[in-house]
Amino acid sequence: MFTCMTSSPEETVHLAELVGQKIREGTVLCLEGDLGAGKTLFVQSLAHTLGVEGEVTSPTFNLMNVYEGICRIYHFDLYRLETEEELEDIGFYEYTEEPEGIVVIEWPDKFPESLPEDYVKISIERTGETENSRRFMFSCAGEKYQEFIKELETFVHTSH
Ligand code: ADP
Numbered sequence: 001m002f003t004c005m006t007s008s009p010e011e012t013v014h015l016a017e018l019v020g021q022k023i024r025e026g027t028v029l030c031l032e033g034d035l036g037a038g039k040t041l042f043v044q045s046l047a048h049t050l051g052v053e054g055e056v057t058s059p060t061f062n063l064m065n066v067y068e069g070i071c072r073i074y075h076f077d078l079y080r081l082e083t084e085e086e087l088e089d090i091g092f093y094e095y096t097e098e099p100e101g102i103v104v105i106e107w108p109d110k111f112p113e114s115l116p117e118d119y120v121k122i123s124i125e126r127t128g129e130t131e132n133s134r135r136f137m138f139s140c141a142g143e144k145y146q147e148f149i150k151e152l153e154t155f156v157h158t159s160h
């Protein structure tokens with residue numbers, strides 16, 4: 001586990017760029033945080049760093065967007081989902097169980113039982129210090145990403 005503070009949208013863009021430089025294909029990344037925390041901004045910058053050229057918007061209504069960059073990026077937003085059945089219908093488990101490309105999930109906490117065993121988690125909180133200050137907490141579930149989190153910590157803290 002490690003944390004990183006940002007005090008503006010631009011600093012969050014920079015942080016996401018650093019993560020984009022290190023993230024590997026096959027990663028599931030869960031992004032928690034209240035409305036307006038910065039989840040979608042983070043995903044946009046991550047996707048652009050991975051070579052996505054088109055628009056990146058939160059799939060609140062269509063539930064999943066797919067982008068083509070140096071690899072495929074599957075962007076889920078579970079905010080509006082109500083039942084586990086709907087999750088199954090959109091093929092969520094096929095994407096998350098043996099992920100190809102990179103799978104990013106906003107509002108993973110809506111379906112905690114449906115998440116894969118291994119994933120990277122970023123929780124974003126407003127610190128309250130200023131309107132724009134955010135705390136990013138990086139952690140992981142399972143064993144698979146433990147080494148990655150350590151490498152990312154070193155990279156982020158030396159490039160920040
Ligand atoms: P979410 O997807 O978590 O609901 P968004 O990424 O859509 O949130 O929106 C975050 C909003 O907060 C944007 O309008 C952004 O400009 C603003 N903002 C202010 N400070 C920050 C910060 N430090 N990091 C990220 N976003 C910030």
Ligand code: MG
Nearest residue numbers: 039040058106
């Ligand atoms: Mg969002």
